[in-house]
Amino acid sequence: MNNFKKFVSLVLVVLIGMTLLVGCSSDESSQESSNNNTDSSSNESKNVTLRFMWWGGDDRHKATLDAIDLYMQKNPNVKIDAEYSGIDGYLQKLVTQLSGNTAADIIQIDVTWIPELAAQGDFFADLSQQKSIDTTTFDQNFLKQYSYLNDKLIGLPTGINASALLYNKDFFAKYGIDDKTVWNWDNLAETAKQVHQKDKNAYLLNFDATVSYYMVKAYVIQRTGNYWVNDDYSLGFDKQVLTDAFTYLDQLFKNGGIQPFSESAPFQGKPEQNPKWLNGELGMLWNWTSMYNVNKANIKNLGIAMIPVAPDAKDTGIIVRPSQLLTINKNSENAEEAAKFINWFFNDPEAAKILKDVRGLPPTETARKILVDNGLLDPALNEATTNATKMMGKPENGISQNQELEKISTDVIQELAYQKLTPEKAADELISRFEQKLSELKDQQK
Amino acid sequence: MNDLKKINVSIIFTYIFLIAFALLMVYPLLWVVSASFKPNEDIFKSLNLIPSRVVTDSYINGWKGTGQYTFGRFFLNTFIMVVPTVIFTVVSSTVVAYGFARFNFPFKKVLFALMISTLMLPDSVILIPRYILFNRFGWLDSYKPFIIPALLATAPFFVFMMVQFLRGLPKELEESAVIDGCNSFQILLRITIPLCIPAIISMAIFQFIWTWNDFLNTLIYINSVSKYTVSLGLRMSIDATSVVNWNQIMAMTVISMLPCIVIFFSAQKYFVEGIATTGLKG
Numbered sequence: 001m002n003n004f005k006k007f008v009s010l011v012l013v014v015l016i017g018m019t020l021l022v023g024c025s026s027d028e029s030s031q032e033s034s035n036n037n038t039d040s041s042s043n044e045s046k047n048v049t050l051r052f053m054w055w056g057g058d059d060r061h062k063a064t065l066d067a068i069d070l071y072m073q074k075n076p077n078v079k080i081d082a083e084y085s086g087i088d089g090y091l092q093k094l095v096t097q098l099s100g101n102t103a104a105d106i107i108q109i110d111v112t113w114i115p116e117l118a119a120q121g122d123f124f125a126d127l128s129q130q131k132s133i134d135t136t137t138f139d140q141n142f143l144k145q146y147s148y149l150n151d152k153l154i155g156l157p158t159g160i161n162a163s164a165l166l167y168n169k170d171f172f173a174k175y176g177i178d179d180k181t182v183w184n185w186d187n188l189a190e191t192a193k194q195v196h197q198k199d200k201n202a203y204l205l206n207f208d209a210t211v212s213y214y215m216v217k218a219y220v221i222q223r224t225g226n227y228w229v230n231d232d233y234s235l236g237f238d239k240q241v242l243t244d245a246f247t248y249l250d251q252l253f254k255n256g257g258i259q260p261f262s263e264s265a266p267f268q269g270k271p272e273q274n275p276k277w278l279n280g281e282l283g284m285l286w287n288w289t290s291m292y293n294v295n296k297a298n299i300k301n302l303g304i305a306m307i308p309v310a311p312d313a314k315d316t317g318i319i320v321r322p323s324q325l326l327t328i329n330k331n332s333e334n335a336e337e338a339a340k341f342i343n344w345f346f347n348d349p350e351a352a353k354i355l356k357d358v359r360g361l362p363p364t365e366t367a368r369k370i371l372v373d374n375g376l377l378d379p380a381l382n383e384a385t386t387n388a389t390k391m392m393g394k395p396e397n398g399i400s401q402n403q404e405l406e407k408i409s410t411d412v413i414q415e416l417a418y419q420k421l422t423p424e425k426a427a428d429e430l431i432s433r434f435e436q437k438l439s440e441l442k443d444q445q446k
Numbered sequence: 447m448n449d450l451k452k453i454n455v456s457i458i459f460t461y462i463f464l465i466a467f468a469l470l471m472v473y474p475l476l477w478v479v480s481a482s483f484k485p486n487e488d489i490f491k492s493l494n495l496i497p498s499r500v501v502t503d504s505y506i507n508g509w510k511g512t513g514q515y516t517f518g519r520f521f522l523n524t525f526i527m528v529v530p531t532v533i534f535t536v537v538s539s540t541v542v543a544y545g546f547a548r549f550n551f552p553f554k555k556v557l558f559a560l561m562i563s564t565l566m567l568p569d570s571v572i573l574i575p576r577y578i579l580f581n582r583f584g585w586l587d588s589y590k591p592f593i594i595p596a597l598l599a600t601a602p603f604f605v606f607m608m609v610q611f612l613r614g615l616p617k618e619l620e621e622s623a624v625i626d627g628c629n630s631f632q633i634l635l636r637i638t639i640p641l642c643i644p645a646i647i648s649m650a651i652f653q654f655i656w657t658w659n660d661f662l663n664t665l666i667y668i669n670s671v672s673k674y675t676v677s678l679g680l681r682m683s684i685d686a687t688s689v690v691n692w693n694q695i696m697a698m699t700v701i702s703m704l705p706c707i708v709i710f711f712s713a714q715k716y717f718v719e720g721i722a723t724t725g726l727k728g
Contacts, residue, residue: 051669055685056683056685056688057684057685057687058689060685060688061513061682061683062513065512065513082514082671083669083670084512084671084682085678085682086682087685088681092665096574096577099574100574100581102581102586270686273490275491275493278487278490279491293687293688293689298487298491
């Protein structure tokens with residue numbers, strides 16, 4: 001009897017499992033039909049739900065959620081579902097969603113992803129076609145350089161981000177460096193040398209391989225005035241210039257201008273977390289204005305300066321780019337409502353006050369003015385960005401930002417840093433590996 | 447006397463070595479715990495385990511999260527996802543393994559090879575096709591992509607592990623059950639499963655920890671923040687250009703490790719036995 005009971009219970013378990021499966025599938029169809037219902041009803045009463053996907057930290061999440069709440073109060077027919085996360089896995093998720101046609105209506109993307117996303121399809125709506133978005137408040141030149149893809153305005157910049165030197169004012173005071181210094185390559189190398197001579201534990205520059213790559217690029221571009229890599233996939237520099245850049249970098253390593261990579265290796269890719277930097281034993285970090293607030297949280301007396309520019313530079317090599325872009329999904333059923341929200345997001349004074357600089361220095365003059373008037377913007381950051389915008393070099397083209405080329409370069413720079421290669425050999429190595437990779441990439445294009 | 451001393455010395459050295467090595471292995475864990483009590487700006491400045499000033503608001507603020515949903519919600523979500531997944535995996539894998547281990551049917555070898563070959567398939571290869579499939583089923587933004595496949599024994603590793611374990615059990619026990627009048631289901635329930643308890647427990651623990659910590663799949667399938675699991679919640683605020691409250695993240699990491707630790711230690715006896723015996727042939 002007992003056996004029989006167990007057998008019956010097993011059968012019941014299997015049955016429950018089956019009903020669960022069936023239940024799910026019927027659930028799904030009912031879900032679908034309810035979706036259809038809301039869709040059809042939305043067209044009548046104009047009740048729409050928008051999905052807005054972004055990444056960021058706590059500050060950005062809170063500010064954006066507040067802005068969304070305010071917008072929903074003002075527009076009761078619009079419901080906005082916030083889908084926020086950290087940067088981990090964001091791109092992977094986005095690519096999956098775009099290929100599965102399940103992406104949100106409003107999507108925050110990074111400028112550097114555009115080539116990769118464009119290679120997989122045409123995903124973003126042309127915002128210049130949306131009449132409810134007023135783009136005249138933006139710097140048109142800036143839009144032209146970064147926000148257009150195949151003559152379509154695919155997104156609007158959420159903020160302005162520029163290359164900059166972040167420096168520790170206490171460090172500068174300690175080693176008698178004038179913090180008004182306008183940096184060029186010569187005084188940078190000289191100061192770096194002197195600092196290390198005064199104190200064997202101190203290094204002027206907090207450089208990892210990626211930062212060194214920024215520097216090499218800027219050095220080369222200032223000499224040539226070309227793109228790093230041209231649009232036709234040819235190199236924008238010759239061996240001589242690159243050798244000079246590597247010699248300069250090599251001297252910085254040998255003179256103790258840069259902390260040896262053997263010590264800073266654990267912080268490759270995140271130099272802002274290097275304990276020596278946090279403890280004031282490194283003076284300067286070559287990075288982006290968007291990193292100012294992060295570093296400011298740890299270093300009280302943080303200053304911000306222009307990257308070194310040679311007096312005879314053909315191009316300043318200063319990169320000014322959007323911190324991110326806000327795009328509308330091409331397949332969005334409520335593109336018009338999404339456009340209205342985006343217009344409010346960028347152009348409404350109240351929105352500007354709530355969103356502050358959580359996505360970098362605001363891209364519109366009006367929003368910047370509101371923040372300055374209300375004391376919501378760090379004056380140093382504002383000034384540095386404004387100066388950088390005035391002096392900006394020509395924007396980087398897509399191929400110059402290629403991640404694989406960056407990987408090759410940082411590999412070569414590391415070999416140089418560990419003295420495995422002389423500057424000349426490093427230049428040879430980089431050029432031959434670039435040429436190989438570029439021809440591969442070119443073939444993929446065809 | 448002399449010998450005794452020698453032994454003592456060698457024992458002391460062994461212990462010193464073991465303790466030092468244990469500390470080395472446990473250090474990251476201790477660091478996480480200590481970091482959760484440090485003020486945020488201290489975390490990367492020193493490797494010291496003792497905070498310069500103990501803060502506890504990291505736990506409170508971390509639990510509150512971004513304001514919209516607390517971590518309590520994420521924990522509840524994770525349990526809603528993990529518990530059915532584990533139960534269904536255990537039931538389905540055991541049944542399938544029993545089939546492979548004890549019955550002969552057409553194409554058994556081919557099917558077994560197919561099952562093993564799915565074990566070799568890298569996860570990233572099937573990520574997008576699986577996503578598209580589940581999308582067609584309308585399962586996105588729910589826990590169905592985790593729970594329903596678990597019903598169908600889609601974890602080849604566990605099936606394989608159970609098959610190996612079952613092969614190690616003497617057939618004579620089951621034959622005697624047949625003589626006593628049991629059918630194959632009764633044998634499974636009354637004879638085989640009780641003998642498999644160690645393997646079943648280790649399967650449950652593995653699946654619990656893996657699902658609990660699963661980041662990539664939850665990331666892909668869950669969109670709404672209200673349905674986020676702990677592993678998503680932990681990374682929700684990590685961004686290079688924002689000030690990250692690492693001490694809050696560490697505090698939540700500590701809390702999110704607790705269920706795994708509790709489960710592991712409460713079932714440790716069976717767990718170790720399970721691993722130790724699955725490799726043995728009878």
